[in-house]
Amino acid sequence: MQSGPAAILSMAVEIRCIDPAKVHLIWPMVRDRIAKVFARFASDTTLEATERDVLAAHQLLWVAWDGFEAVGAVTSAIHQTPARKVCSVVVGFGEAKNLPQMFFPIIERYARAEGCSNLRLSGREGWARVLKDFRQPWIVLDKDLT
Numbered sequence: 465m466q467s468g469p470a471a472i473l474s475m476a477v478e479i480r481c482i483d484p485a486k487v488h489l490i491w492p493m494v495r496d497r498i499a500k501v502f503a504r505f506a507s508d509t510t511l512e513a514t515e516r517d518v519l520a521a522h523q524l525l526w527v528a529w530d531g532f533e534a535v536g537a538v539t540s541a542i543h544q545t546p547a548r549k550v551c552s553v554v555v556g557f558g559e560a561k562n563l564p565q566m567f568f569p570i571i572e573r574y575a576r577a578e579g580c581s582n583l584r585l586s587g588r589e590g591w592a593r594v595l596k597d598f599r600q601p602w603i604v605l606d607k608d609l610t
Contacts, residue, residue, distance in 0.1 A: 476530075477528050477529065477530050477535060477536075477563075477566065478528070478529045479526060479527070479528045479529075479536075479566055479567060479570050480526070480527055480529065481524055481525070481526050481570075481574065482524070482525040482526070482527060484521035484524070487518055487519060487521070487525050488519055490525065490527060490534075491515065491518055491519065491525065493527075493534050494525070494527060494534050494537040494557075495511075495515065497534075497537070497557045498511060498514065498537065498539075498555055498556075498557060499511045500557070501555055501556070501557050502514075502555065507555070508586075509554065509555070514539060514554060514555055517539070517541065517554075518539055522541060523539040523540060523541040523554055524539065524540050524541070524574075525537060525538075525539055526538045526539070526540065526567060526570070526571065528558065528563055528566060528567065535558065535559045535563070536556065536557060536558035536559060536563040536566075536567070537556060537557060537558075538553050538554075538555065538556030538557075538567055538571070539553070539554045539555055539556065540552065540553050540554065540571055540574075540575075541554055542575070542578055542580060548580075548581045548582060549578070549579050549580045549581060550580055550581070550582045550583075550584050551571065551574070551575035551578065551580040551582070551583050551584070552583075552584045552585065553568075553571065553583070553584070553585035554585075561594075564594050564595060565594075568583070568595065571583065572607070572609060575609055576609050580609055581608065581609055581610050582606055582607065582608060582609060583606070583607045583609055584604055584605065584606045584607070585598075585604070585605050586604045586605070592605060595607075
């Protein structure tokens with residue numbers, strides 16, 4: 465049997481959007497790992513702002529569970545611009561390589577159901593290598609959902 469991050473996905477990983485009414489129970493399980501992302505990578509936002517938005521239901525929290533352990537999480541927010549409605553992935557972490565391929569199809573379905581025309585994220589350049597069907601117009605990756 466494998467050990468390390470690849471082994472994490474050898475068991476059933478389930479991705480769930482956390483009910484905003486219950487997010488205060490789950491946020492403490494992922495907060496420290498999200499804090500490490502903010503500490504390591506430059507961002508236009510902060511852990512405190514993200515926490516405030518998640519707890520106020522301005523951002524959704526999506527968690528990848530391997531049994532009772534959170535092995536990944538992302539937050540998302542919907543924004544109405546003058547030209548379109550966009551779902552943005554704000555921040556995330558994952559302990560296995562293929563978590564993005566697990567998260568993004570689920571978030572894409574949610575974004576489409578909410579009437580979003582684009583799914584967007586900004587972050588490390590490495591995302592462009594993993595998310596092949598996204599494009600990088602600046603330092604932002606954008607996927608047309610129409």
